[in-house]
Amino acid sequence: MERTQVGELEELVLLAVGSLLDEAYAVSILKVIKEHTNRNIDVTAIHSVLRRLEKKGLVSSQMGGATSKRGGRRKKFFSLSQTGRKVLDEIMLVRSTLYNKLPKITFILPRI
Amino acid sequence: MMESPPRWADRFLTWFCHPDLLEDLQGDLYELFEDKVESGQPRQARLLFIWWVLRSLRYDVIKKTSLKNTGTMTRNNLKIAARVLWRDKFNTFLNVGGLAIGLTCFLLMGFYFKQEMSFDQMHSKKDQIYRVWVKEDYGNDKVFFNSTTPLIFERILEENFPEVEKAITFVNNSYLVGEIPNRINEQVSIISPDLFEVFDFQINQGNQLSPLPDQNSIILSESYALKYFGKEEPIGQTLSIQIGDEERKFAVSAVFGDLPRSSSLQFDMAISSSNNENLYSERALNAWFNVFVETYVLLKDQTQIESVEAKVQEVVMTHLKDQVEYGQYQMGFQPLTDIHLNPEIPVGIAPVGNPQYVYILGLIGLFVLITAGVNYATLSIGQSLKRQKEVGVRKVMGAMKKSLVGQYLMESWLITLVALIISLVIAYSILPVFNTLTQADVDLNFEPWHLILYLGLVIVIGFLSGLYPALILSGLKITNILSGQKAPRRAFYIRKGMVVFQFIITVFLITSTLIMSKQLNYLNSKDLGYQYDATVSVPLYPDPSSQRLTEFINSAMENGKILREQLKKYPEVSDIGMGSHVFGNQGWGQLSFTDDAQIFRTFRMLVVDPYYFETFNIKVKEGRAFEAESTLDQRESIIINQAAADYFGLQDPIGKKLPSQEFGMHNIIGVTEDFNFSSLHNPVEPLVITQNVVPIYDGISDHGYGDSPIPKLVFKYTGNQLTKVEELLQNEWEQIFPGEEMNFSFVEDNIRTQYENEQRMNKLVSFATILSIIVAGLGLLGMTVLMINSRVREIGIRKVMGASEFSIFGLLTKSFAPQLLLGILLSIPITYWLMRDWLNNFAFRINISIDIFMLGGIISILVALVVISAHVLRAAKANPVESIQRS
Numbered sequence: 001m002e003r004t005q006v007g008e009l010e011e012l013v014l015l016a017v018g019s020l021l022d023e024a025y026a027v028s029i030l031k032v033i034k035e036h037t038n039r040n041i042d043v044t045a046i047h048s049v050l051r052r053l054e055k056k057g058l059v060s061s062q063m064g065g066a067t068s069k070r071g072g073r074r075k076k077f078f079s080l081s082q083t084g085r086k087v088l089d090e091i092m093l094v095r096s097t098l099y100n101k102l103p104k105i106t107f108i109l110p111r112i
Numbered sequence: 113m114m115e116s117p118p119r120w121a122d123r124f125l126t127w128f129c130h131p132d133l134l135e136d137l138q139g140d141l142y143e144l145f146e147d148k149v150e151s152g153q154p155r156q157a158r159l160l161f162i163w164w165v166l167r168s169l170r171y172d173v174i175k176k177t178s179l180k181n182t183g184t185m186t187r188n189n190l191k192i193a194a195r196v197l198w199r200d201k202f203n204t205f206l207n208v209g210g211l212a213i214g215l216t217c218f219l220l221m222g223f224y225f226k227q228e229m230s231f232d233q234m235h236s237k238k239d240q241i242y243r244v245w246v247k248e249d250y251g252n253d254k255v256f257f258n259s260t261t262p263l264i265f266e267r268i269l270e271e272n273f274p275e276v277e278k279a280i281t282f283v284n285n286s287y288l289v290g291e292i293p294n295r296i297n298e299q300v301s302i303i304s305p306d307l308f309e310v311f312d313f314q315i316n317q318g319n320q321l322s323p324l325p326d327q328n329s330i331i332l333s334e335s336y337a338l339k340y341f342g343k344e345e346p347i348g349q350t351l352s353i354q355i356g357d358e359e360r361k362f363a364v365s366a367v368f369g370d371l372p373r374s375s376s377l378q379f380d381m382a383i384s385s386s387n388n389e390n391l392y393s394e395r396a397l398n399a400w401f402n403v404f405v406e407t408y409v410l411l412k413d414q415t416q417i418e419s420v421e422a423k424v425q426e427v428v429m430t431h432l433k434d435q436v437e438y439g440q441y442q443m444g445f446q447p448l449t450d451i452h453l454n455p456e457i458p459v460g461i462a463p464v465g466n467p468q469y470v471y472i473l474g475l476i477g478l479f480v481l482i483t484a485g486v487n488y489a490t491l492s493i494g495q496s497l498k499r500q501k502e503v504g505v506r507k508v509m510g511a512m513k514k515s516l517v518g519q520y521l522m523e524s525w526l527i528t529l530v531a532l533i534i535s536l537v538i539a540y541s542i543l544p545v546f547n548t549l550t551q552a553d554v555d556l557n558f559e560p561w562h563l564i565l566y567l568g569l570v571i572v573i574g575f576l577s578g579l580y581p582a583l584i585l586s587g588l589k590i591t592n593i594l595s596g597q598k599a600p601r602r603a604f605y606i607r608k609g610m611v612v613f614q615f616i617i618t619v620f621l622i623t624s625t626l627i628m629s630k631q632l633n634y635l636n637s638k639d640l641g642y643q644y645d646a647t648v649s650v651p652l653y654p655d656p657s658s659q660r661l662t663e664f665i666n667s668a669m670e671n672g673k674i675l676r677e678q679l680k681k682y683p684e685v686s687d688i689g690m691g692s693h694v695f696g697n698q699g700w701g702q703l704s705f706t707d708d709a710q711i712f713r714t715f716r717m718l719v720v721d722p723y724y725f726e727t728f729n730i731k732v733k734e735g736r737a738f739e740a741e742s743t744l745d746q747r748e749s750i751i752i753n754q755a756a757a758d759y760f761g762l763q764d765p766i767g768k769k770l771p772s773q774e775f776g777m778h779n780i781i782g783v784t785e786d787f788n789f790s791s792l793h794n795p796v797e798p799l800v801i802t803q804n805v806v807p808i809y810d811g812i813s814d815h816g817y818g819d820s821p822i823p824k825l826v827f828k829y830t831g832n833q834l835t836k837v838e839e840l841l842q843n844e845w846e847q848i849f850p851g852e853e854m855n856f857s858f859v860e861d862n863i864r865t866q867y868e869n870e871q872r873m874n875k876l877v878s879f880a881t882i883l884s885i886i887v888a889g890l891g892l893l894g895m896t897v898l899m900i901n902s903r904v905r906e907i908g909i910r911k912v913m914g915a916s917e918f919s920i921f922g923l924l925t926k927s928f929a930p931q932l933l934l935g936i937l938l939s940i941p942i943t944y945w946l947m948r949d950w951l952n953n954f955a956f957r958i959n960i961s962i963d964i965f966m967l968g969g970i971i972s973i974l975v976a977l978v979v980i981s982a983h984v985l986r987a988a989k990a991n992p993v994e995s996i997q998r999s
Binding site for chain 2: 025026027030042043044045047048051063069070071073074075076
C-alpha cells in the first residue's frame with residue numbers, strides 16, 4: 001500500500017522535522033538526531049536527505065531571516081507537509097500493529 | 113581574530129554548488145565550523161570543513177547550468193576552429209606542417225637527450241650506489257687518478273665501513289670461449305656474485321637469489337644464451353673457457369635479461385669473482401697500487417656517503433702508513449647516476465658520454481621547436497589581418513575579449529594537436545633510419561604516462577604560440593576595424609622581430625653545420641705524419657701460458673714472425689711489420705719514472721720490429737731508423753719523437769740517453785717528426801720507440817695500458833679487392849693457429865672511428881638544420897603569399913604605370929631583405945661563441961674564418977630566394993588588368 005518509500009534515515013529526519021516545529025533546519029535536525037540516537041551523521045547527508053524528502057513532497061521549505069551568525073547566510077527552515085505527516089502515520093501504524101503482535105512477556109508498551 | 117574556514121574550500125563550494133542550494137548549505141557549514149572553533153578545535157574545524165565541502169560534491173548539488181555552458185562553448189569553439197582551419201587549407205597546411213616538423217626535430221632530439229640523461233636510472237637503489245675512485249697525489253704533478261681500483265677495495269670497504277651494505281667488483285677480461293675449433297674471443301666479465309643484489313638486473317632463468325653459486329658457474333644474457341645454445345634449455349649446459357693455459361668448464365647457472373642500453377654496466381657473460389684466487393697472483397689480490405676493477409658500493413638505507421668519506425684516510429693509513437703520507441692516497445665515491453656524463457672523473461670500464469654534446473643537441477632540438485612556434489605566431493598574426501572583419505562582427509555581436517582569446521587559443525591548440533600527432537607518427541616511423549644515419553642508438557619504449565606528457569606539450573606549445581596572435585586579434589578596436597584601419601605598429605615590429613629571431617636560429621644552424629663539416633674534413637684529411645691507406649692490422653696470438661707481460665709480447669712477436677713468412681708469398685701483401693700498438697687505437701702504453709733531477713716524467717711507448725717504420729712510411733728526421741739485421745738495434749737502440757726530445761730537454765739527442773740512471777742499456781739513434789699517433793683531440797705526446805722493452809721497463813715506476821699491448825701484424829694490401837684480405841688471412845691463420853679466432857681491421861677505419869662522437873653530432877646537427885630550413889622555408893612562403901595578396905593591386909598599378917617585372921621582383925624581395933640580413937649578422941656572435949667552445953675539444957682544429965660565415969649567409973639567402981621566388985615571380989608577371997579588377 002505504501003506509495004512513498006521512506007528509508008531509515010529519511011524517517012528519522014522526517015520525525016525530527018516534525019518534532020522541531022518551526023526550528024527545523026539542517027543543523028538543528030543534526031543535533032536532535034545526535035541527542036536522541038547518539039548517531040554522528042554528516043551534515044551533508046542531512047542536506048541530501050532533506051533535498052530528497054522535499055522532492056518527494058514530504059517536507060516543504062522556506063528561507064528564514066538573516067542573522068549575524070553563519071556569515072550572514074540565511075537558514076532554510078523545513079516543515080512537515082500533509083503528505084509527510086500521513087506517511088509518518090502510516091509507518092507508525094504498521095510498526096505498532098506488528099509490534100503489538102509480539103508476545104507480551106516482559107513488559108507492556110505504552111500507547112503512542 | 114575569528115577563525116575562518118579555508119578560503120579555497122569555500123570558493124570551491126561556491127563554484128560547484130547550485131546557487132539555489134548554496135546559501136543554506138554554506139550557512140550550515142559555517143555554523144558547524146563556528147561551533148567547532150568555539151569548542152576550541154580550530155584545526156579540526158578547518159579539516160572538517162574541507163571534508164564537508166568534498167562530501168557535498170554530489171550529483172544533485174552540482175551547478176549543472178554552468179558546466180553545461182562551458183561544455184557547449186568549448187564544443188562551439190572547437191567546431192568554429194575546425195571550420196576556420198578547413199576553410200583556409202593553404203595556411204593550415206603551412207602552420208601544421210611547420211609545427212609538425214619542428215616537433216619532430218624536438219621529439220627526436222628529446223629522445224636522444226633523455227636517453228643520455230637517464231643513464232643508470234633503472235635501479236631502485238640508485239641513490240645509494242656509488243662507484244669508487246682512487247687518487248694518488250704525491251705533489252709535483254705526480255698524480256694517478258683512476259676509476260678502476262685495486263681488488264682489495266671490496267674487502268676493505270665491507271670490513272671497515274659499517275655504512276656499506278655491500279661492495280662489489282666488476283671487470284671485463286677477454287678469453288677464448290667454446291670448443292676447439294670454433295673458439296671465439298669473448299669479453300667475459302668477472303663479477304661479485306652479489307652484484308644482482310645491488311643492481312636491479314632481471315634474472316629470467318635460474319636461481320634468483322644466488323645466480324652465481326660457485327666458481328664453476330657462468331651466467332649469460334638472453335641473446336648470448338640464444339647465440340650459444342639456440343632453442344635448447346641453457347641452464348646446466350657447459351661452456352669451455354681458456355683461462356691461462358687451462359681450459360675450464362663452466363656450467364650455465366642463470367640467464368639474465370639483456371642489459372638495457374642506458375646501463376653503464378654492460379656484460380653478456382659473467383663468472384664469479386670467487387675465481388680471483390686462480391686468476392690473479394697473491395700479490396695482485398692484496399695490492400693497493402694495482403688498479404684494474406671497477407668497485408661499486410651500496411650504502412645502507414639512511415646513511416650518507418659523507419660519513420664514509422670522513423673515515424677513508426683513517427682506514428687507508430692503518431694499511432699504508434709505511435708507504436704513503438696522510439692524504440696522498442685518496443679513495444672517493446661517485447654517484448652511479450653521475451658516471452655517464454661526468455668528464456671530471458676519469459673513464460673506468462663504463463663508457464662516458466660528452467655532456468657538452470648532449471646539452472648542445474638538446475638545446476638545438478628546443479631551438480628548432482621555438483622556431484616552429486615563432487613561425488606559427490608570425491604567420492597567424494599575418495593571417496589575422498584577413499580576419500579583422502570577423503573579429504569586428506563578433507565584437508559587435510557582444511563577444512567579450514575573454515571568449516575571443518578562447519576562440520583563437522582553441523584554434524592554435526587544435527593545430528598543435530594535429531601537428532603533434534603527425535610528428536609522433538613521423539618520429540616513430542623514421543626512428544630506425546634516424547638511428548642508422550646518426551648512430552644515435554635511441555631506444556623507444558612507449559609508456560602510458562608519455563600521453564600526459566604529450567598532452568602537456570600540446571597545451572604549452574599551443575598556448576605560447578597562440579597567445580600573442582589571440583591577444584592582438586581580440587585587442588583590436590571595433591571602430592578601427594570597421595573603419596578599415598591597419599593593425600597597430602607595435603604588433604608589426606614584434607612580428608618583424610620574431611622573423612629575425614627565426615632567421616638567426618636557422619642561419620646559426622647552417623653555419624654550425626658548415627663549421628663542423630669543415631673540422632671533420634680536416635680531421636680526416638690532415639697529414640698525420642704517416643701513411644695508412646689500405647693498411648691491415650691483425651692482432652697476434654700470444655702463448656696463453658705466458659705469465660708476465662713481456663712473455664706475452666715476446667711470444668706474440670714469435671708467432672708473428674711465422675705468419676709473416678707465410679704472408680710474404682702473396683704478391684698483393686707488402687711492407688709487413690709488427691708493433692705493440694697501431695694507429696687508430698687510443699691508450700698506447702703509458703710509462704712513468706722520476707728522472708735524475710727528481711722530476712716525474714710520463715711518456716708513451718711503442719714496441720716494434722724493424723719493419724714497422726716502412727709499413728707506415730714514418731720519417732726519421734735526425735739519425736736513422738732501425739736496421740733489419742742489426743742485433744745492436746734489437747738490443748738497445750731506441751728512437752724518440754720530437755715531442756719527447758723537447759720534453760726530456762735533449763738537444764742533439766742522437767747518441768744520448770733518457771734522463772734517468774735506472775734505465776737499462778739504451779741509446780737514442782733517431783728522432784722522428786711529431787706524427788699524430790693518437791687522435792687529433794690531443795696534442796702529440798712524448799713517444800719512445802724500441803724493439804726491446806727490457807731496458808725501458810727497468811727504469812720505470814708505473815705503467816698503464818688503455819690499448820692491449822699484445823703485438824699486431826701490419827701490412828699494406830695492394831690487391832684490388834679488399835674483401836679478399838680476409839680469405840687470404842684466414843687461410844694462413846688456420847694452418848698456423850688452428851682453432852683460434854682471427855681478427856683484423858683496416859687502420860683507416862680505426863682512425864675514422866676515433867671521431868665517431870663528432871661524426872654523430874655533425875649528423876644530428878645536419879638533421880636539425882635541414883628540418884629547421886624546412887620550417888623557416890614554410891614560414892617564409894606563408895609570409896610571401898600574405899604579402900603578395902595584400903599588395904596585388906599595388907603591383908597591378910605599378911605595372912600599368914610602366915614598372916618592369918624585374919623591378920617588381922626587386923620590390924617584393926626587398927621587404928624581407930633587412931630581416932634576413934639582420935638575422936645573418938646577429939647569428940655570427942652566437943655561432944662563433946658556441947663553435948669555438950666545440951672546437952676546443954680538439955688539439956688540432958680549423959680557424960673559424962669570415963668566409964665560412966659568408967658561405968652560411970649566402971646559402972641562407974639562396975634558400976630564401978628559392979622559397980619566395982616562385983610566388984613573387986608569378987605576382988610580378990600577373991596581368992595587371994586582372995589583378996586590379998579582381999580586388
